[in-house]
Amino acid sequence: MNKGQYIVIEGLEGAGKSTALETVKTCLAEQGIDFIATREPGGTPLAEKLRHILKHYEDEAITSQSELLLMYAARSQLVENVIKPALSQGKWVLGDRHDLSSRAYQGGGRQIPMNTLDQLRDLTLGDFRPALTLYLDIDPVKGLARAKARGKLDRIEQQQLDFFQRARRVYLDEVALNSHCVKIDASLALETVQQAIRSAVTQFINQCHDN
Ligand SMILES: Nc1ncnc2c1ncn2[C@@H]1O[C@H](COP(=O)(O)OP(=O)(O)O)[C@@H](O)[C@H]1O
Ligand SMILES: [Mg+2]
Numbered sequence: 635m636n637k638g639q640y641i642v643i644e645g646l647e648g649a650g651k652s653t654a655l656e657t658v659k660t661c662l663a664e665q666g667i668d669f670i671a672t673r674e675p676g677g678t679p680l681a682e683k684l685r686h687i688l689k690h691y692e693d694e695a696i697t698s699q700s701e702l703l704l705m706y707a708a709r710s711q712l713v714e715n716v717i718k719p720a721l722s723q724g725k726w727v728l729g730d731r732h733d734l735s736s737r738a739y740q741g742g743g744r745q746i747p748m749n750t751l752d753q754l755r756d757l758t759l760g761d762f763r764p765a766l767t768l769y770l771d772i773d774p775v776k777g778l779a780r781a782k783a784r785g786k787l788d789r790i791e792q793q794q795l796d797f798f799q800r801a802r803r804v805y806l807d808e809v810a811l812n813s814h815c816v817k818i819d820a821s822l823a824l825e826t827v828q829q830a831i832r833s834a835v836t837q838f839i840n841q842c843h844d845n
Contacts, residue, residue, distance in 0.1 A: 638721035639842060640763075641835070642732040644805065645770035646798055647791045648780030649820045650827060651730050654770060657828045658728055661835040669726035670716070674735065675708035678715050684708040689788040696789075698744040702754070705736050710758045718762070732764060734808060734815075739790065742804035743797040766838045768831060769809045770820035774798030777820075 641658060643651045655671065662669045676685040684704050688696075696704075709732070717727050733755055741751045774795055781791055809815040816834045820827055 637842075638723065638725045638727065639765040640717060640721060640727045640729065641838070642729040642734070642764040642767045643770065644731060644734045644767055645820060646772055646774050646777045646802060646805075648777035648784070649770035649772045650780075650824070651770060653824070654768065654827070654831050655728060655730055657831045658768070658835055661832055661839070662726060662728070665839055667726050667839070668724070669728055670720050671728045671730070672712060672716060673730035674712060674732055675705055677712040681708035681711040689790065691789070698740065698746060701744065702736065702740045702746055705740065706754050706758045709733065709736075713759060713762060729764070732767070733759060734767060734769070734805065737808060738801040738804040742800040743793060745800070763814065765814060766834075767809075767812070767815040768834055769805055769815055769817050770827070771802070771806065771817050772820040774802060
């Protein structure tokens with residue numbers, strides 16, 4: 635098994651992505667798999683600057699279209715300059731969010747037409763897709779309560795509840811359609827969620843061994 639694999643963790647604010655990332659890191663390390671961890675938006679010097687703007691810029695309203703394009707600009711930098719080179723060296727890549735976040739947040743939340751999202755995905759990613767996406771599903775009321783308990787909410791986290799309800803709908807629809815996506819009930823106790831993540835990752839690693 636010397637081919638690098640790209641694993642992504644997705645979900646709403648407070649779903650437990652950062653927490654899950656640590657569980658996945660442990661699983662990969664236990665198997666002796668060499669990996670890097672990334673996050674979106676971010677993960678390169680330019681993409682981290684764009685992340686800061688997307689999360690904290692308040693001097694002027696950011697239009698939905700600008701938000702969308704900045705997200706894809708950051709994604710292009712990360713995929714081309716970090717993720718693809720790591721995969722081609724046989725490293726695994728673990729991502730905190732990827733393209734599905736834009737489909738959920740900018741497509742669902744901001745209600746930008748899905749064919750626009752499709753076009754930007756074609757332009758930015760072509761056929762590039764994660765091998766495994768772990769989607770942590772949570773009711774936004776619960777997720778936002780967890781995120782609030784963690785600290786001050788950023789520009790996107792401050793959106794109204796209906797924004798996140800629309801985003802969740804897109805997540806659920808897309809996850810149901812894509813066989814590389816695994817849905818995990820993130821409303822359960824931390825230990826139960828971690829067990830589900832371990833089991834999904836172990837199964838995926840075993841499949842890679844078999845192929
Ligand atoms: N299953 C869980 N049950 C209860 N609290 C959780 C669970 N998973 C994560 N948390 C807590 O919720 C907060 C948000 O989790 P985090 O991993 O930062 O979410 P995300 O990265 O998806 O925004 C953290 O304080 C974390 O400790
Ligand atoms: Mg996080």
